[in-house]
Amino acid sequence: MSVLPYFETFAAVVEKGSFTAAAEVLGVSKSVVSKQISHLERHLGVQLLQRTTRRLHLTQAGEVFSSYTQRIMSEVREAEQSVLPLQSEPQGRLRISAPESLAMSLLPEVLLDFQQRFPLLELEIHITGRFIDLVEEGIDVALRVGELEDSSLVARLLMPCGFHACASPEYLKKHGSPAHPDELSKHNCLIYSQGPQSGGWFFKDKKGKGIHTKVEGNLRSDTGNLLMSAALNGNGIFIAPTYMVASALKEGRLETILDDYAPTTTGLYAVYPYSKLVSTKVRAFVDYLVEAWGD
Known part of the structure; x- marks a missing residue:
């Protein structure tokens, strides 16, 4: 039947x-x-x-x-x-998953402009650092940092993105700047608990060889903004994506360390389930982010 x-x-x-x-x-x-x-x-x-x-x-x-x-x-x-010309404008509910670091930095401004451009769309934002199952949790599009592993999904690059180990000038002046990832054992590290590096941090030397460093510290959280605030206040070292710390680095409130060992630059991607007919609302949202962040 x-x-x-x-x-x-x-x-x-x-x-x-x-x-x-x-x-x-x-x-x-x-x-x-x-x-x-x-x-x-x-x-x-x-x-x-x-x-x-x-x-x-x-x-x-x-x-x-x-x-x-x-x-x-x-x-x-x-x-x-x-197939209805009078209803070709994107409309309905668009369910979006995004990491907290993005929601506290670049996302609010672009969402406001996007909604003004497409007033018939209703946005439902889910903030999480987990790599959720989009189909199982009913998510239309997810914003993720890193390479795509699920072949059933489509990933579109929104912007290049690296990860940086950072600390405030005050912290580095007081405790010194580590010259090698192994020296992080002597420092207070602020750890993001939802990320794949919660048990240790990964770096690469100039030859591309991976370095896994176990880190410890007095603050562990699934909220990146809390870790960044602690770093800005001189409490320790943390790792964050480029878009999250760009302003603080430019203003001198944070400084990068271990630049010679930084992981290879990856990207921020829009990820959505594969379909022969991508919905107009998903296409409109992803195209808009490419336009807004592509440069």
Whole structure:
């Protein structure tokens, strides 16, 4: 049987939180909604919803299935809009994942201008340093630093980006500047706990050989802005992407160290699931970031 209409019913139930509200949106009776959900559960062989007298709850299977149906229905709506000239402007909800370091630096300004350019779009921003599963968590596009490993995703370069070990001039004057990564063991290191380098920092020598250095310090956090504030206040050394520390370096509030051992420059990428037809809202957002940050 064709289950696509049942996907729409299930998505409406999840969004509205009840069979009655979903029925009103879909223009059908409550009994039709209930029957379609039951047919869908039998077809899939799993229970998607737990029904109580007060409200509905998604089962674990329902949560996973919901993330897919949201994307499917979003693409269906995008397909409809793509052939309607009067609805060619990007619209609807755009779910974006971004690291906290970007959200505290470059992102706010460009989001404001982007929304002014595309007023029919509703932005939903998820701030995390984790490399999340975009499809499972219903994310349209993620902003990430580093090379792409998942071949099912598309990555578009937004800007070159390196990582820099930094400290304030006051800290370096008091404690000295390390000449080699191994000397970091004598320093207070401010550690980002969500990154791949939480257990140690990685550098490269002039020949390209990797150097792994174990670091310790009195502050560990999943909030990059907190670490940067501590570094600016002379509390220690931390590693951050170029876009996060560029202004502080230019103003002399931070100084880079171990420049001869800095990792190879990578990039800031927009990452989104592969599709033959990229949605207009994703394309508009990524094109805008390339235009804003490409230089």
